[in-house]
Amino acid sequence: MIKLVKTSASHKENKMEVKLNIDATTQFETVVFNIRALTPKINGLIEELTKADNHIILNRDDEILFVDPSEIVAFSTRDNKIGVVLKDNSECFIKKKLADLEEEFAVHNMIRVSKSAIINTKEIKKFIMQYNSTILIEFKNGYQEYVSRRYVKKIKQHFNI
Numbered sequence: 001m002i003k004l005v006k007t008s009a010s011h012k013e014n015k016m017e018v019k020l021n022i023d024a025t026t027q028f029e030t031v032v033f034n035i036r037a038l039t040p041k042i043n044g045l046i047e048e049l050t051k052a053d054n055h056i057i058l059n060r061d062d063e064i065l066f067v068d069p070s071e072i073v074a075f076s077t078r079d080n081k082i083g084v085v086l087k088d089n090s091e092c093f094i095k096k097k098l099a100d101l102e103e104e105f106a107v108h109n110m111i112r113v114s115k116s117a118i119i120n121t122k123e124i125k126k127f128i129m130q131y132n133s134t135i136l137i138e139f140k141n142g143y144q145e146y147v148s149r150r151y152v153k154k155i156k157q158h159f160n161i
Contacts, residue, residue: 058092
């Protein structure tokens with residue numbers, strides 16, 4: 001949880017002071033910012049500090065993998081399982097519902113494109129408009145996923161197409 005408290009103070013210099021207190025008996029870590037304004041730089045620091053363990057646990061055969069979300073190209077339903085396509089074109093599986101993944105990974109540039117797929121928008125290479133009012137998305141690694149007609153409007157709005 002982040003609690004931002006806005007206070008005003010007069011500062012004439014643009015300096016930053018960093019204080020670090022190492023205490024092995026501390027039950028949890030606390031970071032306090034005393035700032036004049038919430039800048040993009042401070043926002044970036046807050047985002048970095050509040051990232052939870054930034055790995056997702058995936059299954060592949062007899063392996064359990066710890067994968068950074070940025071390595072994921074898409075989640076897609078396959079044979080009543082949720083398949084995860086990675087940048088290297090390998091496929092793993094995850095034991096979560098697609099609806100839960102949609103909510104959890106929205107912060108990682110993931111967006112729903114059909115009832116059965118969620119994609120990483122940072123990995124898109126191009127859109128191919130189809131004659132039947134759908135869109136075929138091709139990713140940087142060659143993987144392809146269709147946007148269903150139901151989600152076409154949402155995708156066009158998201159990408160200002």
